[in-house]
Amino acid sequence: MTNNKTNNHGISQAQLDAHWMAFTGNREFKKDPRIIVSAKGNYYTDSNGRQIFDGLSGLWTCGAGHARPEITEAVSNQVATLDYSPAFQFGHPKSFELAHRITELMPEGLNRVFFTGSGSDAVETALKIARGYWRKKGMASKTRFIGRAKGYHGVNFGGISVGGIGPNRAIYGQGIEAGHLPHTMINENKYAKGMPAHGANLADELEEMVALYDSSNIAAVIVEPLAGSAGVIPPPVGYLKRLRELCTKHNVLLIFDEVITAFGRMGSNTGAEEFGVTPDLMTVAKQLTNGVIPMGAVIAKQEIYDTFMDTAGPEYMLELPHGYTYSAHPVACAAALASLDILAKDNLPERVKSIAPYFQEALHGLKGLSHITDIRNYGLAGALSIGAFGADQGKAEPGKRPYEIAMKMWQKGFYVRYGGDTIQLGLPFTTELTEIDSLMNALGETLSEVK
Numbered sequence: 001m002t003n004n005k006t007n008n009h010g011i012s013q014a015q016l017d018a019h020w021m022a023f024t025g026n027r028e029f030k031k032d033p034r035i036i037v038s039a040k041g042n043y044y045t046d047s048n049g050r051q052i053f054d055g056l057s058g059l060w061t062c063g064a065g066h067a068r069p070e071i072t073e074a075v076s077n078q079v080a081t082l083d084y085s086p087a088f089q090f091g092h093p094k095s096f097e098l099a100h101r102i103t104e105l106m107p108e109g110l111n112r113v114f115f116t117g118s119g120s121d122a123v124e125t126a127l128k129i130a131r132g133y134w135r136k137k138g139m140a141s142k143t144r145f146i147g148r149a150k151g152y153h154g155v156n157f158g159g160i161s162v163g164g165i166g167p168n169r170a171i172y173g174q175g176i177e178a179g180h181l182p183h184t185m186i187n188e189n190k191y192a193k194g195m196p197a198h199g200a201n202l203a204d205e206l207e208e209m210v211a212l213y214d215s216s217n218i219a220a221v222i223v224e225p226l227a228g229s230a231g232v233i234p235p236p237v238g239y240l241k242r243l244r245e246l247c248t249k250h251n252v253l254l255i256f257d258e259v260i261t262a263f264g265r266m267g268s269n270t271g272a273e274e275f276g277v278t279p280d281l282m283t284v285a286k287q288l289t290n291g292v293i294p295m296g297a298v299i300a301k302q303e304i305y306d307t308f309m310d311t312a313g314p315e316y317m318l319e320l321p322h323g324y325t326y327s328a329h330p331v332a333c334a335a336a337l338a339s340l341d342i343l344a345k346d347n348l349p350e351r352v353k354s355i356a357p358y359f360q361e362a363l364h365g366l367k368g369l370s371h372i373t374d375i376r377n378y379g380l381a382g383a384l385s386i387g388a389f390g391a392d393q394g395k396a397e398p399g400k401r402p403y404e405i406a407m408k409m410w411q412k413g414f415y416v417r418y419g420g421d422t423i424q425l426g427l428p429f430t431t432e433l434t435e436i437d438s439l440m441n442a443l444g445e446t447l448s449e450v451k
């Protein structure tokens, strides 16, 4: 029987029941829903009319702030002009303009862009391009991937296979063949500010993997330059460079998953630029459209693109049998162009860089408060480990305290993300210093309230 009675959010129980929500404790949520009805600048408004600071920029998506008129206008004009055009065998002007614009923000050499519908799609696309590339090169046995413990690469089968967050993999059975490098969240790096000093040697574990699997069987290594979803793990000094050297030495592609780190959050256009290491393939999404319309992309080195072009037979043949109905969606392209315009016009990566030191000091100022076992940060990304550390994370009542902290913060008017045993912050690039102060005060107060 359907229950059509509405609660104080204007949503009926039947409506609540009908939606199986993503990455949400559905049973808990539906008892006391947290409903967001609008957003402007750095704030949400909930169904009780409360203003809530957006401490994770949506889901690391909306760094330029919400409801930017430039994006709203670009999207509505695009819907009125060309709402959809077939992604296969036909083009529209904005996708080419956007692809070129993206390449201008990339490190030298990454200059071919394949559009997808999301970050997870971008990861699958990159993995398929990597395997296809080696096959085209006559090395069809290079199929295995190397990810990293605590890595997050979306939720599709390839992504969870290379991903290293146990609970995201546990119930889904067999994935694709993948090994994992160790993570770099080690004791020596506790409370490091920015890039930690220790752990570059952990990249050398790739030598062990090559010894175990043989490079003739490995297609690519995939890492986030800064691991976001596991709780903001910046790369140790020298780590990414070492990984790059080893991938080159063993003829293995290096993929940077920059779904969180691209387009400003690190204080540069990309993590690759910020950390001075260029991968062979890069995945992006989220900030590309400021979160307004779903969109992802893979950016490839030209040699990879050329390999597909040169080995595909007659020119009417597809070079890469892959793509999505929503690849290069015109409305997403319009949103992305407007969003990248804002990034440049408002110098947002520079703004991130200029306020990151203040954020760092404020966040590390929480050291010593109850439950905190580590603090990490880079750019406008930061995280607290709560109650457990490293391999012990998630063992006792997984995520309970972070959940309680996040809920109390919500009550106080701050949205922060909890994941595993961490509280994660991804501030809007437009955050004011006074907002950082208020956020830290609320966090400090909350930590003392949680048992």
Ligand SMILES: Cc1ncc(COP(=O)(O)O)c(C=O)c1O
Pocket (backbone or CB within 6 Å): 118, 119, 120, 121, 123, 152, 153, 154, 155, 224, 228, 229, 257, 258, 259, 260, 285, 286
């Ligand atoms: C590094 C990374 N890769 C991939 C994804 C998946 O993106 P999406 O949720 O858009 O599929 C995410 C999402 O948080 C991410 O952080």
